[in-house]
Amino acid sequence: MNASAVPPASSAPRRGSGGSGTGRSGAAGAAWTKSDDKAVQALTAGERRAALGTGSPLEAKLSSVLGGRTAGPLQKAFAITTVGDMLAHYPRRYARRGELTALNELPLNETVTIVAEIRTVTERPMRQRRGSILEVSISDGRGILSLTFFNQSWRSRELRPGLRGIFTGKVTEYRSALQLAHPDYKLFDDLDLLELDGSVSEKAKKWAEAPIPIYPATGTMSSWQIQAAMALVLEAALPVGDPVPAAVRKARGLVDFSTALQGIHQPQRDSDFMKARDSLKFQEAFVLQTALLQQRQAAHAQKAVARVAKPGGYLERFDRALAFTLTGDQSLVGSEITADLAKAEPMNRLVQGEVGSGKTLVALRAMLAVADSGGQSALLAPTEVLAAQHLRSIVRVLGPDLSAELMPTLHTGQLPIAVRRKALLRMVSGQSKIVIGTHALLSDTVQFYDLGLVVVDEQHRFGVEQREALRLKGAQPPHVLVLTATPIPRTVAMTVFGDLDISTITELPAGRQGISTFVVPLAEKPGWAGRIWQRTAEELAKGRQAFFVCPAIEPSVAEPADDLEPGEPDARQLATVTAVLAEARANPALAGARIEPLHGRMSSEEKDQTMQAFAAGEIDVLVATTVIEVGVDVPNASTMVVMDADRFGVSQLHQLRGRVGRGGVPGLCLLVTHAELETLARERVDAVASTLDGFELAQIDLELRREGDVLGSTQSGGRSSLRLLRVVADGDLIGEAREAAAEVLQGDPGLAEHPELRDALARRLDETDRAFLAKS
Template identity: 40%
Template sequence: MRPSLLDPLFAPITSFSGIGPKIAALIARAIGRENADETRAVDLILQPPHRIIDRRNQPGIAHSPEHSIVTLKLHVDRHLPPPRGKSNVPYRVFAHDETDEIALTFFHARQNWLEKALPVGETVLVSGKVEWFNGRASMVHPDHMALEKDAGAFPLVEPVYPLTAGLSPKLLQRAIDSALAVMPDMPEWLDEAFLRKNGFDGFTGAVRRLHDPRDESDISADAPARRRLAYDELLAGQLSLALVRQRIRRLRGKPVRGDGSIRERLQAALPFKLTASQSKAISEILTDMDSSDRMLRLLQGDVGSGKTAVALFAMAACAEAGGQAVLMAPTEILAQQHFATIEALAQKADLTIELLTGRTKGKEREAALSRIASGEARIIVGTHALFQESVNYHDLLLAVVDEQHRFGVHQRLRLTAKGSAPHMLVMTATPIPRTLVLAAFGDMDVSRLTEKPSGRQPIKTVTIELERIGDIVARLRDAISNGRKAYWICPLVEDSELSDLMSAEQRHAYLAAEFGSLADVVHGRMSSAEKDRAMQDFKSGKTRILVATTVIEVGVDVPDASIMVIEHAERFGLAQLHQLRGRVGRGSEASSCILLYKAPLSETARARLSIMRESDDGFRIAEEDLRLRGEGELLGTRQSGTPGFRLVDLQAHGDLLEAARDDARYILQKDAALAGERGQALRNLLYIWRRDEAIRLLQAG
């Protein structure tokens, strides 16, 4: 049960005056909550402003620069309402100060309201943008107006929050003020000495300071209030991961001790020699699984570094020990691809392998479930369908989760509660910097694959301006006549009036005019069957150019595709560009990646493209991506539904992450059930940051 102290913070935002379902939906969108019904007061108080408007600049009318926000002290001279029936003519109020005159302009305004707000003969304060026309100053719809005697209520420094179409700054500010008004005083969950050392306020004080900035330094990542709340967010994350891990450790794993026979047959069947880092990773995994402490290991490796082969050896060891292993992929295309890759090798090693996805239906599904329950199926590949209630395992020893940079860590860790407590291996193709591994996974053991398998050709990367597209088409014509295949990636699915980006459908039409039926298209809006057909035609060589959106970034293995064209490359992040580039260079042919960009480039885009040209080291690229874009983008949190950070900036708060990890460890050593005084306060912290799933684990014992 959530402590009653927190009830005001978990009031729905529709309980505040003036916020109905429509406004609530706009606020939810603006602050990054997916569901308006689940948006609470706590989400508003944890929404940081991203800049300030400083209304302290009072230069006088004559000295007000064009388009700048100023505050003016004015004497109101006269009102000029529009003629009757002319609602398209604005209402004007004329005023002056000692330097000049100004017209305050209002559209569709109510006369009685304006006469009360700006009485003739009174001195008033107004703030807004000044425009100059033919030497005369005007201000359209001032942001704030107040009589001189009410100047105390006039906001001279104003926080600015992210907005969405249809939501006014005033409405959002009013909602945030309502949430702040109901915020209770919290018992302190941070150590007294730590607070003093860092100059941190209490939680309530820090929240109030966050929303009441006095100057630019108050909204920087280094501001004490921001750092205090960022630390809370990191501690909530580290503590919940540590609780999940504690729970996993408490469920004893089964030691996996195979005799090596299946692995020997696999080794003989492999068409390549394992790299040194693959061998090292296999050894680390087997050592972990040889214990009754459950393995929880992250296998990081660039696209094409051979993660699946490593996982296969781990799964083979489980089969040798008489048990089963599952390999779970995020999409059906990827699950089918893993199955195709593994099946050929598994047959040579006498390993029974099963595919189970949402598409496995009827008798075929019943037969598969029966083989899984009896233990006949040793390795089971599939999507999240692997963990539905109807699936029973004979003896599940290992769960391999291919995350492809879509982390739903808590859900994945929960899934291992099925049946016995299997060991767990999480594979990711995003080379994540260490700080991000810590933030997303807690203190997980990590194996890294740093080499490409032998025989892989380097990929030549070039940047070309979009205007030279004719040259690219000519080069493609030569390449295709020599039997080669190419991907062409576009950022959008269909044409949009709002964007000058080339859509996949538009580019496909252009290329089909040049190459006829050799050009095809695949994108996320197509049905699974249509996508499969397009991929199959490309794989078989029936088509030679595949125009695609980034759906091909995750999975899709066509070894003889050797050209990758990425249109509007300046619009993609580094990690994404690197992932896409990794789709070629998988066969024995030399491959190339052409980054088409539209000039002029921003500084960040130029830096990104030059890193892509210089390096194919995924780990260096990931570090640069973190520096240029921030962690939310790199983890793909927007797409994955994982909560990205709200107040943490890992570039600025990396030192706090280490401290939060150490603090979480210390807390659980001292009070594993969070039952003491500090433990109870920390439960509030977990609720506030929506990490209460970890509390339910505690209650489940």
């Protein structure tokens, strides 16, 4: 495609290439008419290629091909700055010439691209001021849409009934009818594709068969403007080197990178973009897995102090005193950790396990092995409630003798100054071999005598920077053990935690009772609300205790779920701790019950006192926010009532449910929701009620949620850094790519013989991403 394929905004339709027009003379049209951009775009392909410089064309500035005023809107809308960024802006789908896209399902207030046929063109004067309105009616055979142009009568010469075209703009509503005001468009002129004798030309056949790429677009840059710009970029940039070695491509029947780029942006038939997608998807997985495996190599190349338990030492004494036998999974994972700690390279292991499967016990045994070698361990917990509970449970399970020798120490931000100073002294002197704390452990004032192990509890609650800050407090790289009770699907583990060794605990300790989960659907069954209180009272009558969890403290102070979809509407007033507390205390069914609140606005001392009283059986019902989500262990608590359960994510609901059924009494979980059937919010609640299998729920959660950025600090929600790869659907492909990447790195660890792959890694991973991988 040459420069003439990018016409000025005011040009008439060009016969033979399909007519085009743009909306009002705004950014979209201006981007193609500025003199500097026209000069750049008028260069020959060879001249544009030379303008890219001597390095990789993928690293060149996009403005060198398109001009600054054209490249600017692309950077603003899509963060596209280089030729490589532009070529990775793949079409979101493909249309066909003559395809009539449904108009009766268009989303209001969104920019759309549609294919339709012009039905009528009318012009009328404006009532309130001088000028005219041109109204064009288009249809797909099922719906009608109006195009509106102000003071642009000349467009009636372009927009004629019977012509088909591609139209883009923001869908708005005027007098109960949908319309596009001043849309951009491009018309398909079939007459130019006929031979002189009236027969259909070969050119026409190819033109009719070729899929039309539909790009993610904005109000300032339409899909076909991006298509036209892409043609210029392809012409200048291709061919490019392929990061996937030829042998790997051949073994999988993949096309090379240049062919794939041509096929996905300028397909002549469906098979072109299908082959291109397969090849580009594998390349994306291959480059990502190579980066993770390289980081794994780098981590293993570091030096650490080997930590081995002594005969007759802390760990052996602890194991002898245990009143129960470890589960098979606990023993297996413990052996894996013991082997890691014994190496002179840092352990980087993720232990995932069901709620209540004994991950903390496994971590404690690792801490004792480190203490045997003279080292210290730091356990980073997400909340003060959980940190304080960890301290109490560790002291209890160690017993008085080991506790006195190891001196477990708590360090949180709300401790009294005198207590905090004592804790800091114990840490820096090495007197405390086990330190438990919150984010306060990351403070510059915290120093260790010999930090040998970092344990991060509930890793999803911490950012990469926080984990790294604690790791750097070791004189030498400490061993790192990451715990999560949020099971991770295999594909996510390979993609996000591919540089970590992963252990899994699925076996629950003997004696655990089951948990029965029920949805209380108040949208369909409002009369069931009273049964919530009656059922709770029945459990209290048996001498048991209950949690009520609310998504907010009071109407203006919310503690939102971490894993809700962004932008989900809050259609009704949420249940709050203050309202539910008042309702519970006033309910006759709970007369005489001791009911208290627990939430994040209470002081550290108040929260700790409340949790201790609840654990001691001095409180019957705890009305709380998600501060009790993780780690809280009260064996006598049998009932969990989650109010407005649809306001929580799948993993949070599974975590909350895991707070009951931890002792010898069966658990009951009531998920109270106003969400209606067949909504995404209700699907989440129903999914949790359908199974106790956290790994199954993790997969469901992944399928219900958008994939987050698998590299960089935005690991959940928001826009994914993945282009074509999808961790839900492409698990097998990711596994194959990892195997191929491992083979390449085994034969060429430094990638000296694979410069294209080395360059691709440099482009794929900017400094932020590399820092993320180094800290993971």
